[in-house]
Amino acid sequence: MNTREQQLQAFGRLLDIMDDLRTKCPWDKKQTMQSLRHLTIEETYELGDAILDNDLQEIKKELGDVLLHIVFYSKIGSETGDFDIADVANAICDKLIDRHPHIYGDVVVADEEEVKKNWEKLKLKEGKKSVLEGVPKSLPALVKASRIQDKVAGVGFDWEQPEQVFEKVKEELSELQEEVSKGDTDAIEAEFGDVLFSMINYARFLKVNPEDALERTNKKFIKRFQYLESKAQESHKQLKDMTLAEMDVFWEEAKKMQ
Template sequence: MTNSPSNQPPEDLRRIEALLQIVARLRDPQRGCPWDLKQTMRSILPFTLEEAYEVAEAIENDDMPELREELGDLLFQVAIYARMAEEQEAFSFEDVIEAICDKMIRRHPHVFGDVRVESEAEVRANWERMKADEREAKHERPHISVLDGVAQALPALVRAEKLQKRAANVGFDLDDLSHAVEKIQEELRECEETFAAHADSTERVHELGDLLFSCVNLARHLGVDAEQALRAANHRFERRFQRIEVCLRAAGQVPARSQRAEMDRLWEIVKQEQH
C-alpha cells in the first residue's frame, strides 16, 4: 500500500536521510568508492579541519552561496564520521543529533527551563559553570584541572585564548589592559636579550612563544579574537602585496630583492589606498 503524503516524513528529514544513504553507499564494502572505503577517522581529520577553515573564509568574505556549499561539505564530514562509528558499533548519526539536542537544552535552562538571567554575561557564566560540572562528571579522579578538555588539536592562538579564559574564570589573570601591555613589553625585552646573547634555538622558541601568548592575552583583554585578528592581518597583507605586484607589472617590473626600495614605497601607498 502506498503511503499518502500526510504519512511521508518532512522534506528536511528526507534530505538528511538521503545524505546518510549516500554516505552508506560510499562506504558499502561491495559497491562503494575505493577511496572512501580506505579512509579512517584519522585519515580524514585534515579534510575536516580544512572544511572548517573554508567555512570561516566564506563567512569572512560575506559569501552566502559559498557558505551554503562549505556548510554542506562540513555536514558531510559529520555524516561520514558517524557512519564509521556505526560500522564500529560505537554510535550512529542519530546518537550525534540526540547528544547535541540534549546538551543545548541542558545548557540553556534560561530558555528551556525556569532559570532567569539578567544579562549575556550571566548566560556565559552559567554556561562555563555547566561545562565545568560536565567535565568533572566525566572524570573518575576526584581532582581535575580547570584546564582539562581544551583540545590539543586547536590552532595555537585559539587554544591559548581558551586556556587563559579557563584560568581567568578562577581568578588567575592580569588585572587590566595596562598590565597586559606591560607583559608584552616584558616578554619582548626578554626576546631581545635572548637574541643578543645568541641563545640556542630552544630558548628562542620559548621566549617567542611567551611573547605570542602575551599578545593573545592582550587581545582577550581588548575583547578581540586573536585568531580572527591574525587571519584578518593575513588577508590585508595578501591584498596589499598583490596590489604591489600589479603596480610593478604595470611598470614592467617583478618582485625581487633588487626592487626592495620600490616595494617599500608602493607598500606605503597601498596602505593608504586600502586603509
C-alpha cells in the same frame, strides 16, 4: 526559507545518499575515521575562509561539506554498532540542555559572562578534572592560547582591567629584548612565546579575535604584495632586481587603494 518538514526531508535525503555511497562507491567504501580526519580539518578551514570573506554562498557550500563529514563519521560508527547519527544528535541535545540551566532549569544569569562561568563549572561537575581538558591538543598554537585563556577566565583566573594586561605585554616585551641582547636562542624563543601569549590575552580584553585579526593582516599583506608584483611586471622588472625604495613606491600605492 524551508519549513521544518522540508529541512528534515533534506537531511534524510543526505542520509540516504550516504548509505548509497558507502555501499556502492569504491572510494567511500574505503574510508575510515582516521583517513577522513585530515580532510575534515581542511573542510573546517575552508569554512573559516568563507566566513572571513563573508561569502554567504560559499559558507552554504562549505557547511554542506562539513555536514557530510559528520554524517560520514556517524555512518561508520553505525557499522561498528557504536553510535549512529541519532546518537550524535541526542548527545549534543542532552549536553545543551544540561549546560543551559538558565533556559531549561531555574538558574538565573545576568549576562553572557555569567553564562560562560557557569558553563565551565558545569563541565567540572560532569567529571572533568581540569577546565583545560576541553582544549584540543592539535589546535594551532594561536587558537589554543586563546581557548586556554577563555577557559581559565571562566573560573575566575583573570586580570581585572585591560590596562593591567597591557602592562604585562610591555613587561614581556622588555624581557624579550633583554634576552635578545644576551643572544640565548632558547631563552629568546621562550620570551617570544610569552609576548605572543600576553598579546592574545590583551586581544581578549579588547574583544578582538586574534586569529581573525592576524588573518585580516595576512590578507591585507597578500593583496598589497600581489599589487607590487603586478606593477613590477608591468614595468618589466623582477622584484629581486628592484631596490627597496623602488618597491616601496608601489607598496605605498597599494596601501592607498585599500
